[in-house]
Structures are given as structure tokens and as C-alpha cells.
Amino acid sequence: MSSRGIVLLGAPGAGKGTQAVLLAEKLGVPHISTGDMLRAAVAAQSPVGLKAKAVMDAGQLVSDEIVIGIAEERLKADDAADGFILDGFPRTLGQAEALDRLLERIGLRIDCCLAITVDTEGIVKRLLKRAEIEGRADDNEATIRERMRVYAVETEPLLGYYAARSLVREVPGMDSVPEVSDAMVAALEAA
Numbered sequence: 001m002s003s004r005g006i007v008l009l010g011a012p013g014a015g016k017g018t019q020a021v022l023l024a025e026k027l028g029v030p031h032i033s034t035g036d037m038l039r040a041a042v043a044a045q046s047p048v049g050l051k052a053k054a055v056m057d058a059g060q061l062v063s064d065e066i067v068i069g070i071a072e073e074r075l076k077a078d079d080a081a082d083g084f085i086l087d088g089f090p091r092t093l094g095q096a097e098a099l100d101r102l103l104e105r106i107g108l109r110i111d112c113c114l115a116i117t118v119d120t121e122g123i124v125k126r127l128l129k130r131a132e133i134e135g136r137a138d139d140n141e142a143t144i145r146e147r148m149r150v151y152a153v154e155t156e157p158l159l160g161y162y163a164a165r166s167l168v169r170e171v172p173g174m175d176s177v178p179e180v181s182d183a184m185v186a187a188l189e190a191a
């Protein structure tokens, strides 16, 4: 597989994080999740975490400025030089454009955008199940539906942004975790 600069797109609960972990292991590249980094900042009560907490709990997007800053710092680390899997970033057109400028500056590029397709009610059920197990603050039904609304308005248009460069490969996301993983590898091999 030669595609190693990868962006994962998909609605909340589509399985981006689950699949990113598996793919990162297969490709030997880092999994970079802005959601995980922001949750770590909230837990550490850092200045970024203090700003982000209420926004995340409401299912809204943290400001482009904050998110681009943390993504930039992570992508500049040595271990991203041979590839990376971006999970949850970019999420707005502004973030996608800033990412392109950053990657050009540091000599990296996006090779493929894997778009996980799901059905809304199925993923609401998934996230309500996770709420019982993990208790993530934004996994209650009202906030889950707000995250999905925000995804449709702010993030889904990025499919067109990457499709214009023929980078998008769609992967059905409602099958089992191993089946989705195999489909992702097949999509990358065909990219």
C-alpha cells in the first residue's frame, strides 16, 4: 500500500477511531485524533482543555485556531514524516485549507481520503451503547444528534473538497469491525 497520508471522514460514531487504530498498526504510521487530543487536554485542565470543554460537551466544534494549532504540532513530529492517519481532522473547509498549506510547508501530502458511510439511526444506537460503557460527556442522544447536524453542515462538504482531487474512496461502515477494516485496506490498495 503506497497511500500513507490518510484522512478519515465519517459521521460521529462511524468507526473512525476504531478503524484508525487498526490501520495505523497495519501501516506503521501514527493515528492522529484531534478528539483524543482535546479530551486529554480537558482531562489535564490545560488552557486548551479549559476553552474546549463546554464546546465539546455541547457537540459543537472547537475553534479552527485551536484545532489547527494542535494538529500542526502533532504533524510536525518525526513519526509523521512517513505517513499519518488523521481521525476527526480536518472538520471544516478552513481546517482542510490550513492542513494543505501546512503539509506543503513540511513536505508531506494527503494520498487518500477514506470516507466511512453509515446509517444515522444505526450509529445513534452505537453511541448510546458506548454511553453506557464509557460515559463520554457528549454521548447522550440530544448531543449525538447535534454532532450529526454539525457534521452534515460543516464536515460533509469536505467530501467534495477531496473528490475534486480524486482522493475519496468510500467504505461501507455498518458491517463488523474486521469487515470494515478489510474494506479499508482494499480501498487503499486500489487507491
Ligand code: AP5
Residues within 6 Å of the ligand: 010, 011, 012, 013, 014, 015, 016, 017, 018, 019, 034, 035, 036, 038, 055, 056, 057, 059, 060, 061, 062, 063, 064, 067, 087, 088, 089, 090, 091, 095, 126, 127, 129, 130, 138, 147, 173, 174, 175, 176, 177, 180
Ligand atoms: P471526536 O472524538 O472526533 O468524535 P466524533 O467525530 O463525534 O467521533 P466518535 O469518536 O464519536 O466516533 P468515531 O467515528 O471515531 O467512531 P468510534 O470508532 O469511536 O470529536 C469529539 C469532539 O471534539 C467534537 O464534537 C468536537 O467538539 C471536538 N473536535 C474534535 N476534532 C475537532 C476538529 N477537527 N475541529 C473542531 N472540533 C473538534 O466508534 C463509535 C462506537 O461504535 C464505539 O463504541 C465502537 O466500539 C463502536 N463501533 C465502531 N465500529 C463498529 C462496527 N463496525 N460495528 C459495531 N460497533 C462499532
